[in-house]
Amino acid sequence: xxxxxxxxxxxxxxxxxxxxxxxxxxxxxxxxxxxxxxxxxxxxxxxxxxxxxxxxxxxxxxxxxxxxxxxxxxxxxxxxxxxxxxxxxxxxxxxxxxxxxxxxxxxxxxxxxxxxxxxxxxxxxxxxxxxxxxxxxxxxxxxxxxxxxxxxxxxxxxxxxxxxxxxxxxxxxxxxxxxxxxxxxxxxxxxxxxxxxxxxxxx
Amino acid sequence: xxxxxxxxxxxxxxxxxxxxxxxxxxxxxxxxxxxxxxxxxxxxxxxxxxxxxxxxxxxxxxxxxxxxxxxxxxxxxxxxxxxxxxxxxxxxxxxxxxxxxxxxxxxxxxxxxxxxxxxxxxxxxxxxxxxxxxxxxxxxxxxxxxxxxxxxxxxxxxxxxxxxxxxxxxxxxxxxxxxxxxxxxxxxxxxxxxxxxxxxxxx
Amino acid sequence: xxxxxxxxxxxxxxxxxxxxxxxxxxxxxxxxxxxxxxxxxxxxxxxxxxxxxxxxxxxxxxxxxxxxxxxxxxxxxxxxxxxxxxxxxxxxxxxxxxxxxxxxxxxxxxxxxxxxxxxxxxxxxxxxxxxxxxxxxxxxxxxxxxxxxxxxxxxxxxxxxxxxxxxxxxxxxxxxxxxxxxxxxxxxxxxxxxxxxxxxxxx
Amino acid sequence: xxxxxxxxxxxxxxxxxxxxxxxxxxxxxxxxxxxxxxxxxxxxxxxxxxxxxxxxxxxxxxxxxxxxxxxxxxxxxxxxxxxxxxxxxxxxxxxxxxxxxxxxxxxxxxxxxxxxxxxxxxxxxxxxxxxxxxxxxxxxxxxxxxxxxxxxxxxxxxxxxxxxxxxxxxxxxxxxxxxxxxxxxxxxxxxxxxxxxxxxxxx
DNA sequence: AATGAATGAGCCTTCATTCAT
DNA sequence: TATGAATGAAGGCTCATTCAT
Numbered sequence: 113x114x115x116x117x118x119x120x121x122x123x124x125x126x127x128x129x130x131x132x133x134x135x136x137x138x139x140x141x142x143x144x145x146x147x148x149x150x151x152x153x154x155x156x157x158x159x160x161x162x163x164x165x166x167x168x169x170x171x172x173x174x175x176x177x178x179x180x181x182x183x184x185x186x187x188x189x190x191x192x193x194x195x196x197x198x199x200x201x202x203x204x205x206x207x208x209x210x211x212x213x214x215x216x217x218x219x220x221x222x223x224x225x226x227x228x229x230x231x232x233x234x235x236x237x238x239x240x241x242x243x244x245x246x247x248x249x250x251x252x253x254x255x256x257x258x259x260x261x262x263x264x265x266x267x268x269x270x271x272x273x274x275x276x277x278x279x280x281x282x283x284x285x286x287x288x289x290x291x292x293x294x295x296x297x298x299x300x301x302x303x304x305x306x307x308x309x310x311x312x313x314x315x
Numbered sequence: 316x317x318x319x320x321x322x323x324x325x326x327x328x329x330x331x332x333x334x335x336x337x338x339x340x341x342x343x344x345x346x347x348x349x350x351x352x353x354x355x356x357x358x359x360x361x362x363x364x365x366x367x368x369x370x371x372x373x374x375x376x377x378x379x380x381x382x383x384x385x386x387x388x389x390x391x392x393x394x395x396x397x398x399x400x401x402x403x404x405x406x407x408x409x410x411x412x413x414x415x416x417x418x419x420x421x422x423x424x425x426x427x428x429x430x431x432x433x434x435x436x437x438x439x440x441x442x443x444x445x446x447x448x449x450x451x452x453x454x455x456x457x458x459x460x461x462x463x464x465x466x467x468x469x470x471x472x473x474x475x476x477x478x479x480x481x482x483x484x485x486x487x488x489x490x491x492x493x494x495x496x497x498x499x500x501x502x503x504x505x506x507x508x509x510x511x512x513x514x515x516x517x518x
Numbered sequence: 519x520x521x522x523x524x525x526x527x528x529x530x531x532x533x534x535x536x537x538x539x540x541x542x543x544x545x546x547x548x549x550x551x552x553x554x555x556x557x558x559x560x561x562x563x564x565x566x567x568x569x570x571x572x573x574x575x576x577x578x579x580x581x582x583x584x585x586x587x588x589x590x591x592x593x594x595x596x597x598x599x600x601x602x603x604x605x606x607x608x609x610x611x612x613x614x615x616x617x618x619x620x621x622x623x624x625x626x627x628x629x630x631x632x633x634x635x636x637x638x639x640x641x642x643x644x645x646x647x648x649x650x651x652x653x654x655x656x657x658x659x660x661x662x663x664x665x666x667x668x669x670x671x672x673x674x675x676x677x678x679x680x681x682x683x684x685x686x687x688x689x690x691x692x693x694x695x696x697x698x699x700x701x702x703x704x705x706x707x708x709x710x711x712x713x714x715x716x717x718x719x720x721x
Numbered sequence: 722x723x724x725x726x727x728x729x730x731x732x733x734x735x736x737x738x739x740x741x742x743x744x745x746x747x748x749x750x751x752x753x754x755x756x757x758x759x760x761x762x763x764x765x766x767x768x769x770x771x772x773x774x775x776x777x778x779x780x781x782x783x784x785x786x787x788x789x790x791x792x793x794x795x796x797x798x799x800x801x802x803x804x805x806x807x808x809x810x811x812x813x814x815x816x817x818x819x820x821x822x823x824x825x826x827x828x829x830x831x832x833x834x835x836x837x838x839x840x841x842x843x844x845x846x847x848x849x850x851x852x853x854x855x856x857x858x859x860x861x862x863x864x865x866x867x868x869x870x871x872x873x874x875x876x877x878x879x880x881x882x883x884x885x886x887x888x889x890x891x892x893x894x895x896x897x898x899x900x901x902x903x904x905x906x907x908x909x910x911x912x913x914x915x916x917x918x919x920x921x922x923x924x
Numbered sequence: 925a926a927t928g929a930a931t932g933a934g935c936c937t938t939c940a941t942t943c944a945t
Numbered sequence: 946t947a948t949g950a951a952t953g954a955a956g957g958c959t960c961a962t963t964c965a966t
Contacts, residue, residue, distance in 0.1 A: 167937080230433070281493065282490050293450070349961080553941080563948045573940075689892070696887065707887050768958095777957070
């Protein structure tokens with residue numbers, strides 16, 4: 113006899129749980145939010161959730177993995193339309209321009225992201241398994257663009273691409289961090305950073 | 316009846332508790348560290364600690380307040396010896412140079428700092444004033460140095476001092492954030508930032 | 519509409535479930551083994567199992583009933599080939615000789631048997647009849663052999679057959695119990711018991 | 722400042738918990754009885770109990786340890802008054818004579834004891850740590866008496882004392898086991914065993 | 925003030941059982 | 946009948962906080 117629910121349905125359920133979890137983590141923080149919160153928010157039963165995920169940690173991990181993957185994929189895809197390395201870099205900075213006004217959801221996501229990072233710090237195994245790989249993806253992604261710019265003659269040839277990639281993400285982290293701190297976007301700061309960084313790169 | 320213990324003694328006790336608490340929070344994180352951990356680390360009794368602080372939260376908040384204040388005071392004092400605005404800025408950047416090697420304790424302290432920040436985000440009512448004031452102090456602190464440099468002719472006169480101050484802390488946050496992320500100092504990145512920032516400032 | 523599956527098929531399914539259950543109970547113990555374990559071991563679905571048994575307890579009880587019956591039947595049948603009461607008794611003792619070496623499966627089965635016993639103790643209402651009948655069967659079984667030996671002149675005529683039957687099972691229980699305790703067979707002890715018991719019986 | 726409660730008080734509390742636990746284990750079985758049962762039965766709070774014991778297992782272990790020690794000590798002491806090995810053996814058998822009637826408490830204790838044994842079987846570490854030592858104590862205890870009887874000329878010199886000790890406890894286990902099974906004492910059976918065993922020993 | 929035993933709400937997780945399909 | 950996702954009570958345990966001494 114055929115399975116009662118389709119794979120699709122199962123995926124949808126997982127999504128529901130993950131979204132509820134994310135909402136709860138955003139509202140209360142990952143460590144403070146409880147499985148009961150997620151149960152309540154999702155409207156599902158406790159057992160149902162444990163049918164899809166084996167632990168609170170696993171939910172967290174999946175959320176982390178997804179977020180990284182999505183960000184990575186969307187970054188990668190979005191720059192395909194640009195022909196020059198410079199344009200790519202400019203575009204990436206502009207992605208972090210939150211526009212005007214306070215976007216609570218954006219803020220929440222960022223908060224959860226930071227909490228993930230701190231939580232990972234206390235769990236070395238996780239940290240190593242996930243963060244290193246993640247770092248590598250994102251770092252190499254920028255590194256490649258820098259190299260491309262050097263190859264095409266857009267960027268100074270004596271720059272250390274690895275260092276520039278580190279610098280790029282540090283700048284982004286800095287502005288995001290301030291976003292959390294202050295509660296509103298730091299677009300002017302971001303703009304300053306963009307200019308600085310581009311000046312540093314351009315021949 | 317005269318008070319049995321002096322105010323001084325009380326302050327000393329509070330200090331002991333706060334230091335133990337900070338050590339425990341640094342080691343395990345605020346959420347995971349327990350009152351029992353603090354009891355054990357401080358060598359005091361549970362009841363004694365509750366005589367000085369009404370809750371774990373209160374200890375945490377007090378630690379935040381103090382830490383901010385201390386950092387502020389030490390920053391303020393330390394730059395007194397410099398005569399030029401540029402030297403002051405350079406000195407401040409250099410403060411965040413962690414030297415070589417991984418210093419776990421330094422890392423832990425930074426983590427606690429970041430946890431503070433997230434915790435604050437969840438307790439808007441309580442900490443709004445605290446954070447705003449704190450922000451203001453640190454921002455104005457840099458703002459004043461920028462203005463000083465403009466006045467003395469060291470820095471470009473058309474810079475927005477507020478924006479430069481925001482930028483400064485964003486850069487610092489960015490590099491610190493990466494420190495947490497990677498687990499080791501990002502001194503080269505810091506150096507790049509320093510040069511960029513100074514270039515942006517100098518006439 | 520005619521029944522889709524025959525009674526035979528139903529019996530076969532029940533058997534499968536019972537065997538899986540027995541394997542799981544033997545491996546983990548009744549309390550620790552879960553319905554999921556049985557599901558997994560049997561390859562059937564949870565719902566299917568609940569179509570044949572109303573509860574985990576019911577499976578357990580049925581297993582008990584069956585096991586007792588089977589043991590009884592096989593005991594009864596196996597001694598048919600012997601002509602003297604003495605030979606029968608000797609044969610029964612030898613059944614409990616586990617040979618050399620530790621046989622984990624044998625041990626596990628014995629454990630389940632003992633767990634049955636304790637479980638029964640906690641469910642007097644349900645099992646009173648079951649146990650009493652069981653007891654009666656096994657006791658009368660031995661009792662009859664004793665009487666047969668007395669009738670044939672092999673055994674002392676002044677023995678109380680009931681008491682001797684009690685004694686027989688106590689000896690068997692004792693040696694089995696030690697088997698569980700120590701984890702390896704107690705064949706020498708069993709042999710001593712056999713000799714003692716036979717000496718007590720023989721004229 | 723002196724501690725608030727005396728060591729005595731603490732010991733008394735531990736005793737209370739252990740007695741409640743034993744009562745609950747006896748009533749429902751070790752695995753089925755819950756910490757909540759113990760909480761309820763003891764009238765203490767959950768936290769209080771966890772102040773004295775770190776886990777349900779630990780309570781069980783302590784109960785086991787105590788029971789073994791007490792039995793061992795009382796056995797050892799009680800036979801001091803006898804001069805001959807034979808008298809000692811006889812006395813030990815008589816200890817297990819439960820008199821007439823059903824003593825529920827005695828039965829409960831025995832049940833809990835058997836459950837301990839089975840539970841241990843599933844937890845090898847425990848089994849090894851505790852049972853072996855316990856076994857050794859009790860076995861050597863009997864072994865020594867056998868040897869004493871051989872030395873004094875009371876018992877056959879060609880007996881294997883280790884085997885006789887094993888046999889002794891197997892007999893006791895057997896009769897106790899039947900006690901659990903049937904729910905009432907098996908004194909006549911015990912008497913038969915005693916006579917058999919003594920006949921086997923005596924020159 | 926100091927002590928630390930006591931409290932009990934709450935946490936994460938498990939699992940026998942049910943029921944829509 | 947068969948399926949397995951859903952249910953939710955219950956389990957062991959933790960820990961911030963209280964309070965009698």
